[in-house]
Amino acid sequence: MRIYVSADMEGIAGITSRELQLVPEGREFAEARLLLTEEVNAAIRGAYDAGATYVLVNDSHGHMNNILPDRLDPRAELSQGYPKPLYMMEGISGEFDAVFFVGYHAAIGTADGILNHSYNSRGIYNVRVGGKLMSESMLNGRVAGHYGVPVALVTGDAATIRQTQADAPGVHGAVVKWSYNRGSARFISPERAREVIAKAAADAVRSASAGGAHGMLMAERIPVRWEIDWVYTVMADMACLVPGVKRVADRSIEFESPDYLVGFKQFQAVTMLSYLV
Numbered sequence: 001m002r003i004y005v006s007a008d009m010e011g012i013a014g015i016t017s018r019e020l021q022l023v024p025e026g027r028e029f030a031e032a033r034l035l036l037t038e039e040v041n042a043a044i045r046g047a048y049d050a051g052a053t054y055v056l057v058n059d060s061h062g063h064m065n066n067i068l069p070d071r072l073d074p075r076a077e078l079s080q081g082y083p084k085p086l087y088m089m090e091g092i093s094g095e096f097d098a099v100f101f102v103g104y105h106a107a108i109g110t111a112d113g114i115l116n117h118s119y120n121s122r123g124i125y126n127v128r129v130g131g132k133l134m135s136e137s138m139l140n141g142r143v144a145g146h147y148g149v150p151v152a153l154v155t156g157d158a159a160t161i162r163q164t165q166a167d168a169p170g171v172h173g174a175v176v177k178w179s180y181n182r183g184s185a186r187f188i189s190p191e192r193a194r195e196v197i198a199k200a201a202a203d204a205v206r207s208a209s210a211g212g213a214h215g216m217l218m219a220e221r222i223p224v225r226w227e228i229d230w231v232y233t234v235m236a237d238m239a240c241l242v243p244g245v246k247r248v249a250d251r252s253i254e255f256e257s258p259d260y261l262v263g264f265k266q267f268q269a270v271t272m273l274s275y276l277v
């Protein structure tokens with residue numbers, strides 16, 4: 001059983017502040033990296049306890065150099081650095097049996113989701129695929145689905161788990177905090193969070209082994225329509241530099257992709273462009 005872990009930071013117990021904890025210049029960034037690393041370790045431990053044979057961890061937050069390599073469970077391998085073409089899902093392939101999302105957060109616009117955003121927190125106001133409003137777990141889960149790999153586990157705040165399970169029933173969830181709003185949350189202690197995550201990871205691997213994790217499989221490779229509303233109109237201008245992107249309103253664009261993966265790559269391209277303005 002081969003497990004792919006995509007690890008973000010906003011959904012880690014003990015993390016509530018972007019300025020203090022989530023950017024390298026933040027005063028508490030060093031401590032936040034340790035909190036992240038230990039929750040990832042808990043997921044790895046749970047996976048191996050339940051029979052995993054290989055774990056790849058993809059550091060998926062910001063510039064993707066957050067996990068402390070020499071504190072990581074030595075049984076796992078780690079992907080770090082920037083840029084990665086598939087960003088939060090770089091390295092996924094049909095060789096894996098299940099995907100874990102650790103430290104994830106809710107979609108932009110989720111009132112009770114701590115640090116909610118969807119990829120570019122200063123650029124994307126809404127992203128819809130096939131008319132459906134998407135979160136990062138939903139966007140990334142379909143990349144795994146493209147390769148036939150189910151999402152088995154998501155960890156983070158209650159809103160994130162609710163949103164992910166509404167999209168993909170059967171995904172195991174580990175709730176480590178409850179958000180009052182985008183800026184504040186109540187959480188269990190990091191130590192307790194690691195116990196909850198290790199147990200959920202073990203349960204997730206056991207049910208994936210039994211064929212029980214159907215997650216976000218999107219087996220049909222059919223054309224998909226993508227729509228993005230940007231915060232600023234100039235971001236729509238930039239997105240339209242990419243062939244096939246249409247301006248449909250002052251700050252809204254859309255494009256159609258022949259299958260989900262091609263569209264996800266185009267989504268990464270227009271999002272990269274939005275960072276330039």
Ligand SMILES: [Zn+2]
Pocket residue numbers: 008009010060061062
């Ligand atoms: Zn993040």
